[in-house]
Amino acid sequence: MSENKPIALEAYELLAESFDRLAPSKAENAYIEQPAMRKAVGEVRGLKIFEAGCGPGILAEYLIHEGAKVVGYDVSPKMIELAKKRNQKNAMFFVADGAIPLPLDTSHNGQFDMVVASLAIDYIKDWSIPLAEFHRLLKPKGKFIFTIQHPLGSWNWYKPECAFGVQYVEATWKGFNQEPVVMPDYYRSFEEVINPLINAGFKIKKIEDLKPIDALRTLDPFKFGKFSKLASFMCVIVEKE
């Protein structure tokens, strides 16, 4: 672990079981983020995929079902336990803090066709280390595909004092647990999303402001309306140059 404790570790240890249970059907995940990520990864049969901040292995389950092999890590031991339970074949999971170099030696360099991260790297202030790690693990032309909080949605939700740079923020989550949980996070401006990717040697292929899929319209008209007006998440696809 890093000298500085990962900001979201405690909160995700508290939320792991309810996240595992609810994220497969929760509006923000199941009707916005997960469909976007599944579309962005495309055909994955035969691919070796590395997943950062894998949580309870929901994306991994999809990727494995579609014919990929997955290696994933998360800072939360409880999340890793759940990811292992959910995915018993064609997967390997380990506990690690993504803010510091990963416990993967140089024999792993260039071994992965794709790196993915769903709503996970938001919790790391300085992206230079994780991005350098993903870059070294990817094959040439390999893609890093990730979702994060959209800077505008994040600005609106967290109301940080300043819209520039990377700002520590907190919010009380009531949707996952019976008891509300205070979730620390980082707000990042657009340049703090894009420039670290360029500096790490990635070429930007696509950025998408995520909207809910149509199925949410009847299921939850309020959230459908809300998230159709202001993007809560964005999906970014970059390629190792």
Ligand SMILES: C[S@@+](CC[C@H](N)C(=O)[O-])C[C@H]1O[C@@H](n2cnc3c(N)ncnc32)[C@H](O)[C@@H]1O
């Ligand atoms: C919103 S959850 C997303 C989980 C999963 N990717 C999904 O979409 O179902 C964020 C995840 O990031 C993990 N995380 C937060 N900080 C991390 C860090 N420094 N290193 C690795 N994982 C981290 C949390 O433990 C949690 O599992």
